[in-house]
Amino acid sequence: MTEHETGTRDEWLAARMELLAAEKDLTRRSDELVQRRQELPWVPIDKDYRFDTDEGMASLAELFGGRSQLLVYHFMFGPEYTAGCPSCSAIADGFDGSVVHLSNHDVAFYAVSRAPLAKLQAYKRRMGWSFPWASSFDSDFNHDFHVTHTTEEWESGEVEYNFRTVDFRPAEESPVLAEFASRTGTDFATYRREGPGISAFVLDDGIVYHTYSAYERGIDSLWGMYQLLDRAPSGRNETGFWWRRHDEYDSE
Numbered sequence: 001m002t003e004h005e006t007g008t009r010d011e012w013l014a015a016r017m018e019l020l021a022a023e024k025d026l027t028r029r030s031d032e033l034v035q036r037r038q039e040l041p042w043v044p045i046d047k048d049y050r051f052d053t054d055e056g057m058a059s060l061a062e063l064f065g066g067r068s069q070l071l072v073y074h075f076m077f078g079p080e081y082t083a084g085c086p087s088c089s090a091i092a093d094g095f096d097g098s099v100v101h102l103s104n105h106d107v108a109f110y111a112v113s114r115a116p117l118a119k120l121q122a123y124k125r126r127m128g129w130s131f132p133w134a135s136s137f138d139s140d141f142n143h144d145f146h147v148t149h150t151t152e153e154w155e156s157g158e159v160e161y162n163f164r165t166v167d168f169r170p171a172e173e174s175p176v177l178a179e180f181a182s183r184t185g186t187d188f189a190t191y192r193r194e195g196p197g198i199s200a201f202v203l204d205d206g207i208v209y210h211t212y213s214a215y216e217r218g219i220d221s222l223w224g225m226y227q228l229l230d231r232a233p234s235g236r237n238e239t240g241f242w243w244r245r246h247d248e249y250d251s252e
Contacts, residue, residue, distance in 0.1 A: 042202060042209035049141045051110075051134040052117040060141075063134065064203045069107045073222075074147040074197040077113035077120060079137065081194075082185030084113070084123050088196055089245045094224035095131040112136050114148055114194065126247065145213060147195040154193055161195050162215040168192050180241045198222065 049060045064070045076085035099109050110132045117135040142148035149159045157167035172188050181191035200212040229236050
């Protein structure tokens with residue numbers, strides 16, 4: 001039986017009110033960060049990126065679909081993968097419910113991956129998703145936004161990710177990470193030459209500007225399940241990669 005402090009309802013309420021004050025302070029500070037995020041300078045996009053979509057080839061501006069704002073989730077699905085990243089898949093399970101609201105609030109949404117469109121479409125059918133998903137297979141887009149790394153960058157130990165230079169090569173020795181990577185049909189080096197992230201863009205007077213990007217724990221809040229787990233009695237209670245694609249739980 002788990003040992004945990006117990007108490008009366010009055011003791012619980014007193015502790016809860018103290019926690020509530022801390023939660024409100026965090027909310028206010030989070031609102032301040034949102035404001036600072038929106039105040040970042042806009043950087044004009046000077047490349048003609050092309051994407052393969054369900055409707056055909058499209059430019060970055062065309063992904064806006066008539067809206068003035070665009071959010072792109074950098075979904076880890078490289079050309080060599082046989083299935084999408086399980087972590088990105090867990091995050092993506094929450095996209096469909098939000099896309100309709102975003103699109104009616106002047107915000108377009110796309111997931112973008114390097115795998116060919118046919119692979120993305122097949123996986124999308126498997127997962128039962130409907131959100132827009134584009135392939136950047138023949139584009140520099142993923143590399144320029146630091147979510148795809150070349151073999152040369154990997155072997156040099158100088159991968160630029162999350163606004164710093166990282167050497168991911170030591171992680172190749174981890175059997176746990178190797179097992180996780182195998183769920184995409186690859187080894188760890190191939191798997192991790194892709195990375196997750198989210199980027200925001202604005203279309204103003206015909207010019208596309210990059211406004212924001214986040215990686216690693218910066219996309220933590222996109223995991224809908226984690227926001228719920230953080231409010232469960234045991235929290236995240238993690239001892240490794242416990243999550244699976246939503247159609248795999250019953251098979252293990």
